[in-house]
Amino acid sequence: MVTIYDIAQKANVSAMTVSKVINNTGRISEETRRKVKKVMEELNYIPNSNARSLVLQQTQILSLLITDITNPFYTSLARGAEDGAKQYGYRLLFGNSDEDYAKEKDYVDMILSTRVDGVLFAPAGDLSLKNLEKLRAHNIPFVIMDRAVPGIESDMICGDSKEGARKLVDYLIGLGHRRIALVNGSLDVSTARLRYEGYAEALALQGIPLDETLIIHQNYRDYHADDHLEQLLEQPSPPTAIFAANNVLAVGVIRDLRERGIRVPEDISVVCFDDLDLSSALDPFLTVAAQPAYQFGAMGIQLLVERIRGSSVPESRKVILPSELVIRSSAKPI
Known part of the structure; x- marks a missing residue:
């Protein structure tokens, strides 16, 4: 194992000088610095990160x-x-x-x-x-x-979760939708609270009553709204559009709709907060509030x-x- 003493001997400098080059501390001429680094490369020396962190009081x-x-x-x-x-x-x-x-x-x-x-x-x-x-x-x-x-x-x-949610719901309202469902994250997460507020505010500004039967709150990550979705769709006046509060929820909603033979957007419209990954650029589909x-x-x-x-x-x-x-x-x- 190569040590700083091996480097010092070959570069004809002190071990302290090698240490200063490794840790980028102290005053050293550029010529000496280049010479030491050249020897380090020749000997394939890899600095000990633990020792370095003790010197600098940082781990980088x-x-x-x-x-x-x-x-x-x-x-x-x-x-x-x-x-x-x-x-x-x-x-x-x-x-x-x-x-x-x-x-x-x-x-x-x-x-x-x-x-x-x-x-x-x-x-x-x-x-x-x-x-x-x-x-x-x-x-x-x-x-x-x-x-x-x-x-x-x-x-x-x-x-700006609240404003992004409001933009999405405003867009749906502009298309004529009045029965707009919200599939949201848990309300112990700030973004879910703000997206709920943006949704509610957009409806209120257009004089559309807030209907809590159209709202689902659950974990952002683990989509399990299947039973809730059934309740939404079996209402006497089912939603014509769904706002999913993130992309994971949106994918789950669309998957469940398709399993029921419900087409997007022919039968129901869907929008969501956050875009999908780069592969979506090959076949753009979801209307989103992209961050x-x-x-x-x-x-x-x-x-x-x-x-x-x-x-x-x-x-x-x-x-x-x-x-x-x-x-x-x-x-x-x-």
Whole structure:
């Protein structure tokens, strides 16, 4: 195993000089730095990250904890975070909580034991407060992604869920729909509450009564609205359109409709919050409120690195990224 002493001997410098080159500390001439790096390459030397972190009091590792890696929104967010971390010289560890608080807690414990420099944190919901407070108690900087958590102030990147939902429902109303169902996430998640508010506000502004029998609340990740969907469709006045609060729910709704022989959009219109993955570009179908998922990750990393490096920034910053209404073929006029 090659050591810094082997490098020092071959480069004819001290071990301390080699250490300074590896850790990018101290004053060293560019000629000496180049000479040491050349020897490191010749000997295929890989720095010991644990030793380096002891010197710098940093690991150069960040963590990204998301709720559902199968959701295309989070897949794109993760790519933005990974690219951003690489740009700033950090490595990125991924965790996936599956919208589960206990699993989220386990990841937080792992993050603390790994001694990462900071965390991009997409909360499972309101009860994530305890896990965030644990990070804060251990002085681990974090940026909250996508979902607010009542009771904690921090840097945050989020979308305008209420406005995006209102745009989608306004669009359906403009097509003549009045019986619009909502398949939503659990109300212990801030985005589900805001999308419900946007849905209700759009109806109210057009004088359409809010009908709670047209609303389903469930887990964002595990679509199981089959029985609820049956109740919606068997009503004396069934919905003519469905607003799914995220793309996973939308796919589940459309699958169940097709199994019943109900065509989209010929028999019922469907729109959703968040776009699908890149494969949808080959056959665009769903009308969506698309969020800039990649920018969530990239900007989150920027805020996190600024916080880690002690930049002169406010105590907490909130960035709201707007959604874009993308009209495709999953909704039609009455």
